[in-house]
Amino acid sequence: MDNLSKSLKQYFGYDNFRLGQREIIEAVLAGRDTIAIMPTGGGKSICFQLPALIQTGITIVVSPLIALMQDQVAALQENGIAATFLNSSIAQNEVATRSQSILEGRTKLVYVAPERLFSERFLQFLDVVRDRVGIAGFAIDEAHCVSEWGHDFRPEYRQLAQLRDRYPHVPAIALTATATDRVRQDISNQLQLRQPFVHLASFDRPNLYYEVLEKKSERDTYAKLLQQVRLQSGAGIVYCLSRKRVDEIAQRLQEDGIDAIPYHAGMNASDREANQIRWIRDDARIMVATIAFGMGINKPDVRFVIHYDLPRTIEGYYQESGRAGRDGEPSRCTLFFGYRDIETVKYLIAQKVDPQSGEPLEAEQRIAHQQLRQTLDYAEGLECRRTILLRYFGETHTGNCDRCDNCRSPRPLKDWTIEAQKFLSCVARTQEKFGMTHIIDVLRGSRKEKILQHDHEKLSTYGIGKDRSADDWKQLARSLIHQGLLDQTTDGFAILKLNPLSWEVMRKQRSVMLALEPKAESTTSSDPSSSERSDRSEREFTRDAELLYDRLLALRKRLAREQNVPPYIIFHDSTIRTMAKDRPTTLEAFSKLSGVGTRKLEQYGEIFVAAILEYEQASIPSPRNKFSTTQLETLALFDRGLDIEVIARDRNLKPSTIWAHLSEAVNLGHAIDPDRLISPPRQATIRDAIAKLGMTSLKPVFEHLEGAYSYDELRFMAAIARMKSGEQS
Incomplete structure (x- = not known):
């Protein structure tokens, strides 16, 4: 060396x-x-x-x-x-x-x-x-x-x-x-x-999974957000465009039992700092924030970043989403996209004015509109998300990354060249003086006053697009703009203008492909960083190692609190995970772990080795006791009538660990009343799915139930099913 x-x-x-x-x-x-x-x-x-x-x-x-x-x-x-x-x-x-x-x-x-x-x-x-x-x-x-x-x-x-x-x-x-x-x-x-x-270096972050989800209604979008937050483990960030939205989302998540806190420039400095410290030190799981939060934050174990609103620039999005997975572990980056967001961003761009004169800063506004178009190219793009992001930084990517929604669930393309020719011809016949809405009204044969006022009902393109919905035409128009086949002015009027590529389409020299069929909604189960990784973890990282991992995390958090530092400064999650997997029981073996230097060996070696040894000894099976010490502690509290959330909080463990203790207890023959954990109707639904799909892998059951039931519930009911099967046999 x-x-x-x-x-x-x-x-x-x-x-x-x-x-x-x-x-x-x-x-x-x-x-x-x-x-x-x-x-x-x-x-x-x-x-x-x-x-x-x-x-x-x-x-x-x-x-x-x-x-x-x-x-x-x-x-x-x-x-x-x-x-x-x-x-x-x-x-x-x-x-x-x-x-x-x-x-x-x-x-x-x-x-x-x-x-x-x-x-x-x-x-x-x-x-x-x-x-x-x-x-x-x-x-x-x-x-x-x-x-x-x-x-x-x-x-x-x-x-x-x-x-x-x-x-x-x-x-x-x-x-x-x-x-x-x-x-x-x-x-x-x-x-x-x-x-x-x-x-x-390459700007590629292979451990990040990118996806864009459609914003339909506020209710639907929040439901998707809540589902993601519940299904994802670890810390997360939810970015919003406005302070008001930050406060609303943080409050709604709190009301739904999620440990979420807000951060924005409208809060006083002491509250912002206190919330930042809480999140960094794992005392709060979700930070809901404007882009005022995040720069320089060194927390390596952020497992997901969600943009509830459209970001203003691709570079900003890359930076903000890149706060996920700094430790190299699989993490998820989700962008919710709705067309109303475009108007919000345009409004913010219009606020770029000279503070003295109040006149628009035209150069800044022009750059901002260009940046918005680049962001829309990403949000509406059909190719590999990674390819789009890396192209912005001058880097090429072959696509087919299998780590974004477009690569995992590609939308079938349709040839919409004829429709594009109709649309562009209508732009030409209205003398390139109108916006998208008016062109669509002409194509669909509207009798609005504006159309009659300009005699546009007499145009040859009037009514030739009645067979398509207004939303179809809007999607085509936006696609033409983002593919560079049509221009749109950025002076505040958004007038459609033809360019040389427009004429190539009208002259049948260029085809136009459009993806109109909505792809299957991406859920956490489609992401290797969640369910597939969970399946891999069950093979590579035993349940026993998972329990030791949780115990070592609790030890790390206690030490961090004593020293008033974030937990990851003691050791990164990846180092703790390696400890739980390799179980070094000597200082020499401990020193060989990645992330353990001379000072940390001296300061923490004996503490963590002792914790590993204690766990090893407590987990040795004996005729008198089939359960490990940690499982017995959970069972004792559960038998006293405490629920999972209370036990997890009292023991400083994750609820999923308590679920694992109870499932393993059933596997080992301990009788537990499932009605205390899962309502009878939910039990019945899970039982039917397990009977239909089997218990070899829980992923098909999870997907069959469309993610409405957690893996914790599925594992527990599978244990119950195995126990009953053993009794019958």
């Missing part, structure tokens, strides 16, 4: 570098300016953190958010790394203490916001740091903020150009998860980077 690999294991607990990390680190260590474009969860932070530990001097990390600084510093300190942050959240005497530690060379990484960095007092302090201990480099995190073409431009980031003027010989590394070619060039220019080493 070379020195870099040894340092990686020592400080961060990883045995191998991820793709691109070593090359970036070597460039930084060689003193080169660097641009690192890596997807969320791709391991950007290590690219500047590891060199900082090896180099002489201090690395200054420019970060836009207090929460991000605190999160990263807490994680570094947990790994025994001397890091700190300086921002407005700490008292002046603490600032003095931390500053002294920096000047004495006892700190390796210093996180600071651009506003503080460019205060005259801090720059003077930085000059002293340079002279006494040296500045190894500057790391510009979330570097897309420096570009006005980025999705989250921050004017204060423009000041970063001063760093090159003031410290010309100090190298810099710029890091971001999303940046188009234009943004990358702007980053380089704004930071005055000199022939930077550029690493551009």
Whole structure:
């Protein structure tokens, strides 16, 4: 093992570098300016953190958010790394203490916001740091903020150009998860980077499943949202366009028994911070938020992100949905799409006006309309969702990813060339002066006053489209626009205009394909990150390991509370899962786990090994006791009359774990009255489905029942069926 690999294991607990990390680190260590474009969860932070530990001097990390600084510093300190942050959240005497530690060379990484960095007092302090201990480099995190073409431009980031003027010989590394070619060039220019080493990783996130669900009515959409939240495990984010919607959805989820909390700019700062901390520390499962939430949030175990409303830009959607699955585990990204959302976004675009004159900012509005069209291309697209997303960032993808709804449930295409010719001909005959609704009215033979006023009832295209519904024509019109076969003005009037491709269609030189038949509604059961992964888990991750996993999660949460840090800073879920599967019972075996470095071995090794040993010993079968200690604890509480939710809360376990205990107890011959858990009518429905489809796999039963019954209920009733079958035989 070379020195870099040894340092990686020592400080961060990883045995191998991820793709691109070593090359970036070597460039930084060689003193080169660097641009690192890596997807969320791709391991950007290590690219500047590891060199900082090896180099002489201090690395200054420019970060836009207090929460991000605190999160990263807490994680570094947990790994025994001397890091700190300086921002407005700490008292002046603490600032003095931390500053002294920096000047004495006892700190390796210093996180600071651009506003503080460019205060005259801090720059003077930085000059002293340079002279006494040296500045190894500057790391510009979330570097897309420096570009006005980025999705989250921050004017204060423009000041970063001063760093090159003031410290010309100090190298810099710029890091971001999303940046188009234009943004990358702007980053380089704004930071005055000199022939930077550029690493551009793939933007593909293979562990994410993408889907778009139709918004029919508010009632229907919320029902779908509630179903997803109930069926998905782990933490989630629900994004909404407005503060009002955030409050409404959070309240409705709470009323339906979901631990959901709101976050938006209309709340006071202390409430926002409190809710953010609750969610990060697993004290609340669902965060309902505007896009004001999320940037810099380092929570790796977000299992799903739902956009309840249409996002404004593709880049923003990629960034927001990318907060799911940072740990590489299967996660789900759902976008609810309805055409009313388009009008909402257009209204927001129209609010882009000069604050002084009140005049529209036409350039900004034009860009925003272009971005909206790109978002619609994604929402309405028929090809692989991954292909559409990656194309935006200049990357090609072969499609057929099997990890999006379009690849899993493709809609059959129909040739609508003749209908397209009718529509485009009507646009031409009305002299390209009208919008979509008027053209459809002409085609369908409407007698509206506007049609009669312009004598459009006399056109040859009048009434030739009566055989199609208005919705069919709208879908065709939108498809023509998004395929580039028809233009629409963006000056607020949305007038339809023909282009050269329009004439190719009318001249029969180009065909038009349209998917009109609605595809089967995507549900959680169609996603490998849920049911199929659940089936795999039953094969690869035993029920016993699942119980140990839950126990270790509870131990991690207790330790995190004691230390006032998020649970994932102790260990990531993937490391806990490996512990439960491999069950290391010595410190040497524990040290070999991915995610266990020198400091964490010293700090937590004995605690977790002891917990594993205790579980192993308690689970040894004996003639006097067929049940493990944890199962007996559950059965004792259940026999006292407590329900599953109360037992789960009291034992700090998931309800699904309590269900598993009870199902396993039935499998082992313990009699449990099913009426206490499932109503008789629901029992009857499940029994009929099991009798019809068998118990070899529960997935067909789940799908047959259209996801209306949970896997917990199905497993329990299958255990009851097996017990009765054994009695009869």
